[in-house]
Amino acid sequence: MSIKKKISVIGLGYVGLPxxxxxxxxxxxxxxxxxxSRVKELNAHNDKTLEVAKKELKNAxxxxxxxxxxxxxxxxxxxxxxxxxxxxxxxxxxxxLKMASKTIACAIKKGSIVVYESTxxxxxxxxxxxPILENFSNLSFNKDFFVGYSPERINPGxxxxxxxxxxxxxxxxxxxxxxxxxxxxxxxxxxxxxxxTSIKVAEAAKIIENTQRDINIALMNEFSLxxxxxxxxxxxVIEAAGTKWNFHKYSxxxxxxxxxxxxxxxxxxxxxxxxxxxRVILSGRKVNxxxxxxxxxxxxxxxxxxxxxxxxGATFKENCPDIRNSRxxxxxLEMNLHGIKPxxxxxxxxxRPNFKGNFSFLKKWPSKKYxxxxxxxxxxxxxxxxxxxxxxxxxxxxxxxxxKSVLPSHQKILKW
Numbered sequence: 001m002s003i004k005k006k007i008s009v010i011g012l013g014y015v016g017l018p019x020x021x022x023x024x025x026x027x028x029x030x031x032x033x034x035x036x037s038r039v040k041e042l043n044a045h046n047d048k049t050l051e052v053a054k055k056e057l058k059n060a061x062x063x064x065x066x067x068x069x070x071x072x073x074x075x076x077x078x079x080x081x082x083x084x085x086x087x088x089x090x091x092x093x094x095x096x097l098k099m100a101s102k103t104i105a106c107a108i109k110k111g112s113i114v115v116y117e118s119t120x121x122x123x124x125x126x127x128x129x130x131p132i133l134e135n136f137s138n139l140s141f142n143k144d145f146f147v148g149y150s151p152e153r154i155n156p157g158x159x160x161x162x163x164x165x166x167x168x169x170x171x172x173x174x175x176x177x178x179x180x181x182x183x184x185x186x187x188x189x190x191x192x193x194x195x196x197t198s199i200k201v202a203e204a205a206k207i208i209e210n211t212q213r214d215i216n217i218a219l220m221n222e223f224s225l226x227x228x229x230x231x232x233x234x235x236x237v238i239e240a241a242g243t244k245w246n247f248h249k250y251s252x253x254x255x256x257x258x259x260x261x262x263x264x265x266x267x268x269x270x271x272x273x274x275x276x277x278x279r280v281i282l283s284g285r286k287v288n289x290x291x292x293x294x295x296x297x298x299x300x301x302x303x304x305x306x307x308x309x310x311x312x313g314a315t316f317k318e319n320c321p322d323i324r325n326s327r328x329x330x331x332x333l334e335m336n337l338h339g340i341k342p343x344x345x346x347x348x349x350x351x352r353p354n355f356k357g358n359f360s361f362l363k364k365w366p367s368k369k370y371x372x373x374x375x376x377x378x379x380x381x382x383x384x385x386x387x388x389x390x391x392x393x394x395x396x397x398x399x400x401x402x403x404k405s406v407l408p409s410h411q412k413i414l415k416w
Contacts, residue, residue, distance in 0.1 A: 005184065008032055008072035008107070009079045010100045012042060012104050014322065015117060015152040016081035018051050018163050022188040024063035031065045031073050032103075039067045050321060051156065053177065073107045077184065079115045080104065080129075081152060083258060085324075090265045092121065094128060098213040102130045105136030108145050115148040121270035122204040125149050127171075141173070148172035148181045148396050149199040151206030156257075157320030167191045171202035210263040211281055216250040217260070218284035221291050224252040224416060228298060234413050235405040251404070252416060254295070254327035254376065255288040257315035261325050292327045295374075295403065295416070296334040302414055303372040306340055310370045313377020314346040314353050321348040323355070328376055332357040343370075347381050369393060373400040376405065383407075 005027055009020040012033040020031035033039055034156050041048060042065045045057040064071060072078070082096040104114055114133060116125050130141050141144050153166045168189045172178035178195060185193055196202035208249055224234040234252060242249045255261045264281050271278045300306055316326040323329075328344070335342045336357050344353075345362040352361035365385075375382075387408055390400055394412055405415045 004029070005076040006074070007077045007079065008075040008104075009081060009345040010072070010104060011080060011082035011096075011118075012038060013081070013083065014051055014156050015154045016079075017042070017047060018154065019079065019081060019117070019152075019188075020063055020065075021052050021056060021060050022163055023184075024060045026187040027184070029063045029072050030075065030250050031063055032069070033065075033067060034099075036067045039395040040063055049156070050238065051154075064229065065312045069103060069107065073102075074109050075107065075112065077113045077115065077181075078104045078108065078118060079150075081117045084118045084120055084262075084266070085258065086262050086265050089346060090269075092266050092269055094120075094124070097124075097129065098132060102136050105133045107403075108133070108137050108139065110144045112145045112391075113148055113172070113180060114145060115150055117150055118201055119151060119206055119210075119259065119266065121207060121266040122200045123270065125199050125203060146173050146177040147199065148177055149196075149202045150181065150185065151202060154240060156322050157317060159188075164188055164190050167194055169194045169196050169202045169205055171196035173199065190226070207263055207267045209261045210239075211267055212289060213250075214255060214260045214264050215280065215284040216248065216285040217253050217255055220250045220252045221229065222286050225294055228416070233405065235415065252291075254291055254331070254403075256325040256327040257322065258324045261288065261327075292330040293334055295401070296331055296338075298403050298414075298416075299372055299374055301337060302401070303399050305371040305395075306338065308368075308370045308372075308395075309335060309340055309342040310345045310366060310373045310393060311342050311359075312346075312373060312375045312382055313379060314344050314355075315348055315377055317381075318377055318379050319348075323349070323353045326353070326355075329355040329357065330352075331374070331376070332359045334360075342374075346377065365389070366393060369395045369398065371395055371398050372386065373398070375400060375402050375404070378404050378406045 007023055007027050009016050010032050020029050023029045029111050033224045045054045080100045082100045084097055085093045087093045134141055150170045155161050168185055170181050170185055170193050172181055227234045241247045264285055268278045268281050314328045315323050341358045343360045343362055370393055399412055399414055401414045403416045409415055
């Protein structure tokens with residue numbers, strides 16, 4: 001099968017942009033985003049997410065980046081890569097997904113295939129998205145247009161696992177569409193593809209990937225709380241346990257971001273609709289959602305004075321500028337409850353993050369001294385500094401909490 005297709009990618013964030021650039025090497029691609037400032041930035045060959053290099057954007061000759069809906073009209077394949085967050089009650093927030101579906105519905109033609117890559121609960125694509133596509137297009141599902149689901153597996157900030165390095169799941173509403181999507185994605189995924197037997201299987205596969213990881217991190221977080229009370233280094237324990245072939249190494253962490261801390265709630269939402277009480281999943285979420293409090297308590301208990309506290313790193317993970325659902329915000333709020341206004345430094349951020357709470361943001365590596373320093377997010381460009389750079393931040397009785405245990409051992413450094 002030889003395919004010449006016009007493809008439109010809807011949503012140009014951490015997922016959509018790398019996908020659009022990769023596809024443009026083999027197809028005519030329109031990258032669409034409603035954020036006009038984002039479109040302007042990308043047309044100037046700058047990506048603030050740092051997922052695509054300036055040179056790569058500049059050389060993407062078959063890619064048109066636009067906020068004009070007319071540019072996506074009549075595409076053969078539409079791929080929706082919009083955010084699917086949760087609301088304040090931890091329920092799925094499908095506003096962006098529904099808006100994307102309406103946008104696509106106004107642009108599809110007979111024979112078009114609409115693919116969703118956004119993380120959803122099993123059944124969402126066919127129960128929520130397909131009716132919107134039908135209602136706003138006046139076309140019939142599986143007769144005039146077809147639908148696929150291929151969950152994204154982008155890992156922000158990870159240059160060792162780019163889009164083509166990760167096996168990709170593909171599914172579709174009929175065999176012909178599945179074969180077409182398989183060939184299209186094969187052009188950009190050397191690692192290979194896995195054909196799911198149904199859209200629901202693909203949706204469920206994505207949701208349990210991150211739910212499994214969330215639960216395992218919660219287990220390690222609970223272990224670390226116990227081990228800290230026993231004055232045992234959790235990293236050393238994990239390394240020792242890891243010498244057995246069937247032990248899976250997970251580390252304690254402040255679980256934030258737009259995937260691991262969110263996706264389990266999509267699954268539990270659907271479970272509750274089915275009358276199932278997902279006790280293990282929600283228990284893991286409870287542990288991870290409260291971890292910032294445990295870390296704050298540990299830091300304050302071990303510091304002599306708490307007048308001046310510095311937080312190193314503010315994004316939700318290492319080597320990434322994404323602050324969505326960063327648990328550092330929660331840590332700041334916890335400090336505020338103790339009457340502390342911490343200072344925050346993160347080399348990946350050029351301006352104060354839009355966090356709730358009372359804190360000061362530093363644009364440069366600090367030159368003052370602190371009662372306590374919390375090395376929360378060990379970006380590579382933070383770790384490139386010598387040990388003395390960290391020790392010089394401390395007052396005479398000051399301490400540094402090395403949360404990820406990445407620094408050499410020292411009497412002033414506490415390992416989590």
